[in-house]
Amino acid sequence: MAELDPIQPSLPPDQQEKLRELTAQSWNLELVISGAALFAVLQLPDLLDQAFDYFQYNVASVKGGGVQDLLPLLAYSMMKAMCYVLFLAFLTNFVMRAFWVGLVGLLAVYPSGIHYDRIPFSTPYTQKRMAAEMGPLDRYILRLDLRCNIVFAVAFLFVIFLIAVAGTYILVVLVSSIFRPMIPAEIRHILELISYAFFAVYLITSTVLSLPSIKAHPTGEKLHYKLTTAGKVLFWGMHVPFSFIINTFYSHLPYKKIVRAIGIFFLVFIAFIGVEVFSSLSRVDRRVSFDRRHLYTTRLDSLFSNPSSYDDQLADGEYVPTASIQSDVIRDPFIQVFIAYPKDLDTLLTKVAPKPIWSDTLSRAETRRRFAQWSHQQITNMMQIAVNDSVYRRPDLLFAQRGSQQQRGWKTVLIPSNLRTGKNTIRISLQPDSLAKPQAITTIPFWYVPDK
Structure with a gap:
């Protein structure tokens, strides 16, 4: 089987030129999409509040104070946290792209860009340092355009991730809240044991197949690929666009940079979820407060x-x-x-x-x-x-x-x-x-x- 040549172009020259023209004109669509996305994301928290209240009152058939109550709250908090992350991502892109448009207009007025040797109130040494550190205006505009494209792509990663998380949690919550009470206790206990055993087998299998020595074997390599691609069902039809975006980043970024970015995102996301869980608890029950007083209680x-x-x-x-x-x-x-x-x-x-x-x-x-x-x-x-x-x-x-x-x-x-x-x-x-x-x-x- 012939190996893929990563340098080989995927499109004919005429189609590549057409793609470059489309790319050059994509900034105006980015501004429109970012603005529309900001407006849409701002509406989602209120809709989630209404949906969660409706679920709590009209759907949740059992409230025992355990995992049965915690799961809907976690789903609700995670989706709201994702809304805030999405808002920040699209807002960042909108501001950066608007700033980029302003710089492009400035370059049209002054095509020669910045003349560092003409900057008043500065010494020749300062002018040289500024020229070396900042560079010409057109290069900065190009770098800013690339960063805007990256932020825009990352924002859509968050969108797909939100859809995947929301769909999975909604399915789990509906199954546990609607169908679970319909099953007799004896059968339900057996089904829960089977599901726990299946989950344990899945974790053990995925851990074993992730070992380098196992993946090096042809059979282990195929089994590892089948196991990893089986998770595409959790993306609710969004696996292909997600793979194109994430694999493009993976194939161009160093391994350490990828691990660092994933770690930072995970920590920030966990912090958002933690804050949102506390906020959701206080919203569901106004008695919940983390600002305690010595002689104050709401329990009676x-x-x-x-x-x-x-x-x-x-x-x-x-x-x-x-x-x-x-x-x-x-x-x-x-x-x-x-x-x-x-x-x-x-x-x-x-x-x-x-x-x-x-x-x-x-x-x-x-x-x-x-x-x-x-x-x-x-x-x-x-x-x-x-x-x-x-x-x-x-x-x-x-x-x-x-x-x-x-x-x-x-x-x-x-x-x-x-x-x-x-x-x-x-x-x-x-x-x-x-x-x-x-x-x-x-x-x-x-x-x-x-x-x-």
């Missing part, structure tokens, strides 16, 4: 005024985590209560209140009516609301959808007779079994200041 609901528990402090489009009332300061003699109904709570209610089976002879409208009455009766029997020391064991709850995101839940209006001027509390609990102890959902403190 009855002693914490959580803005997410008051309708007048919630931004439009923001989900109610557990429950909410109209305000932290109530002047009316009634309390409007909204209790959220997330998907993970539905997992519990499905177990404690199995759906009855009605006759097949009933019409669809009659079946829906009976189901609505039955479900209303079930949640009325299980939900408990207490205002101070008065307990509403069977609150008259109505199904409701709140806000622009149409958050599902229950709503009721209480007219308590035991409100006292000053601080009061409202406790919401769930008691699936009449003999069991009620499970506290939340406790909301508020102040009652009646109008006089």
Whole structure:
């Protein structure tokens, strides 16, 4: 088999000339693409916030505080970190290319470039040093053009990497959150063991095939190539453009420079992810804070005024985590209560209140009516609301959808007779079994200041 000649041109001379003409005119497209990409990337974090909130409330069926909860948060944080990296990359390219355009225009005005011997307020020694260190203007414009092209290509590496990471994480999260709860516990445990074993075999195999002595053997070389190319499925159809860009860099940069660049990128990316994880934690739960105080805690609901528990402090489009009332300061003699109904709570209610089976002879409208009455009766029997020391064991709850995101839940209006001027509390609990102890959902403190 003949070896490839790296010097042999890949295109005929006429096509090479056409490619050079296209390359010479690519700067204006770079500016347009960079500007459009900056605008698009700025929209992504808000869209990711909305998608993550929707997933947490409507898709995540189990929340156990372990890996099941951590995986979506890591996916969300990594994609937001990639958005910020992309923004910096395209912003850098946009600024550099705009500066390059300015220099090209300056060269058109002064074609001879810089005359270092004519620079005023400088000594001949300074003029010589500047001429040696900076060089002519046209050479600097050419170097800057090459750097702009490199930054632009690297920015698209980040784009492809973001697509690959986002697609993989979305697939894993959907499988673990939607399909995993559908599998019986015994079968799920066996499948998890098989997947762990498969992953361990993959790691061991890839490590062994990466050894120089193994890769030197013809069979080992082929197996190593098949194993490395098997990872192309993780790029979601973007493997070919990614390979062209990355292999171009690999084939022109020294090995040490490649390792140093990968190390720097990895450290910077990990730092971005770490900062974003902390930011995401504080966004998901406002109680999370890394600025601690000695005599300050947010762990007890009855002693914490959580803005997410008051309708007048919630931004439009923001989900109610557990429950909410109209305000932290109530002047009316009634309390409007909204209790959220997330998907993970539905997992519990499905177990404690199995759906009855009605006759097949009933019409669809009659079946829906009976189901609505039955479900209303079930949640009325299980939900408990207490205002101070008065307990509403069977609150008259109505199904409701709140806000622009149409958050599902229950709503009721209480007219308590035991409100006292000053601080009061409202406790919401769930008691699936009449003999069991009620499970506290939340406790909301508020102040009652009646109008006089």
